[in-house]
Amino acid sequence: MGQALSLPVKLASTTLTFYRGFFHYLLGSGRNAPYLTSAPAYLQPAADDDDKPIITQSSSSFTISNFQSSRLFMQHARVHLYTLASEFYMYNKPHYRKPSYKQDLMDNLSNVAIPGTGLSLKYFVWNKLLALGYVLGAYPTVSLIASIHLWLKTKFRSSISQEYAVRLLAPDDWFSYWRLNSRIAGLHALLNDVPPGYEMENKWTFLEKGNERDVPISPYLECDGIVVKHRNEEGGMGIHFYKNATVGGDWIIQERIYNGDWVKGHLPENAPLSTFRVITQSRGALDVTKPCTVRDVKALSCVFRAGRANAATDHDSVMFDVDVKTGKVLGGTSNAHWYKLGLWNLLPGRCVWRSDDHAITHHPDGNIAVTGETVPDIRGMLQLVETSHWKMCPDVPLVGWDVVLSSSKELPVCLLEVNLSCNFFRGSFDRQVYLDFCEDMVGKLQEMRLKADREGKKFKKFH
Known part of the structure; x- marks a missing residue:
């Protein structure tokens, strides 16, 4: 009974923290002061939290007791709220691949909907006022509904208040990580006048530069x-x-590329070319004026996108997490429910609200065992993308690589393309390493933004 009575208080406290933190970075002292020195006390962990073990899981935080009071949670909340507020700063400014950040945002969200609503998210960002209303109203509401839904789905084992805090302040779902990475890329490119590495998002430039720098690229x-x-x-x-x-x-x-034996052995007949998505980060992007070494680049995650039978591409796939240390394939999952558009998805049974957390062990088309298998030469694959990031775009913070294990004897492992506003496809990673990098990057970007403010910098159009 006492817990039920305290729930509204906990929810209100989290919501207040969200509003305070967001406006702190949007309009308050966090907008006009160095990032680290302006962090408010309510986004700092308690003094005794330094004695607690560091939690580095990158998803499913609801199973972790008191996660929302940990040091890592507060670090995530600061980065999330700062970059969320920065979207309004970038909104009408140039984007490295579109005339404005707004246009890139609308294009990227055009085929994405909050699961179960069927309504494209692009309609919520077509002007600043509407986007602000979404952040202040719809976002907390959806976070609360999701928290109650998880509580019911887990048969009351999860905590509504803890899950609400995660969803609102330090969201660890694939969509939120994707948007966080995209915000960092957009702000980094803007303030650095689009370093040369961002040209790699152009497929032809990527192919040309890769061949020039002796990187194995799809022919x-x-x-x-x-x-x-x-x-x-x-x-x-x-x-x-x-x-x-x-x-x-x-x-x-291009020449057609075929799946190699290992990949083909874990797919049904008529499956598409199925790739591995590997995310790398480059500390060389912290200061693009200084030289970078390959040791500044680190692979964070790896996901095997096992394409579905008769699908055109592996965008329709089961995403199997891969342990980057051992190459062991872990559980699989999906994010297809985020791409179901149309108001009929409001009807019961039309669209699941959330997928099971890496509970898939077999490919559903043919009941083919995948979990527990080992990707061949995972270390070689990771070294390939780390070296490629260093050779081709060390001045870009985060890169998503599509890697192919092909049937070609001449090119058994090659890169298909890069994604610079990348997402993890629900792959696991060391959250501490990732957030330390993000916070270092945000600190540098805030320093550059304050300088741009002082100098009255005019941002040039990139397109």
Whole structure:
């Protein structure tokens, strides 16, 4: 009874902390002072928390007792609230791949919905006032509903107040990590006038630079182009000409890549090319004017995206976490419920609210065992992406690499593409290493932002 009575107080306290922290970095002293020295007391751990063990799990924090009072939780909350407030600073400013941060935000959220609502998130960010209303109203409401839903799903084993604190102040779901990484990338590129490494997001630049720097890249064809004709059209109808990028065109014509034996052995028939998503971080991005060494780059996570039968790409897949130390494949999960658009998804049974946390052990198309297997030469794969980050874009903070274990004897391991506003695809990682890096990055970016304010810097358009 006492816990039920104290619940509204705990929820109100968390909500107040969220509002105070957000406005501290949006309009208060946190906006106009160095990041570390301006951190408010309510976002600092209690003095006796230094004696508690450091918790480094990167997901499913609801199983950890009193997680919301730990040092790592407070560190995460500071980074989350600072970068969330920074979106309003960047909103109408240039983005490294779009005319404005707003445009990039809307494009990226166009096919994403809060699970069970079916409503694209892009509608909540098409102007600043609406986005602010979403942050102040919808975000806490959705966090509370999610906390109650977890409490019911776990048969009352989880804590509503603790889960609400995680969801609102230090969210550890895939979507929130993706947005956090994207905010850091956007702010870093803006304040550093888009370092050369950001050009790697252009697929053709990535292929050219990779070959120049002896990085194993998915091969492309040297030809003028191709002609494609629909099989049911006659004469000169339905003919399409694709001019290759090798001769100044807009299309990249590549050799087809096939899954290697290990990957193929863990997939059903007619599965697409299935890649590994590896995330790396570069401390060389903290100061792009200084030289970087390969030791400044570290691989954080790895996920095997096991494509579904008859899918066109591995965007439709089961995401199996991989232990980066051993290469052992852990449990699988999905985030497909975040991509179900249409108001009919409001109807009961149309869309799950959350997927099970890495509970899948077998590929659902064929009941093929995946969990417990070991990825061959995981250390070689991680060294490849670390070296590639160093060679190609050491001035970019976080990079998501799509790595292929192919059937080619000449190129058994190669890189397909890079993603600079990347997400972990629910892979596990050392939260301490990641948050230390994020907080160092945010501290540097705030220093640069204050300098830009003093100098009245005008940000140039990148497109």
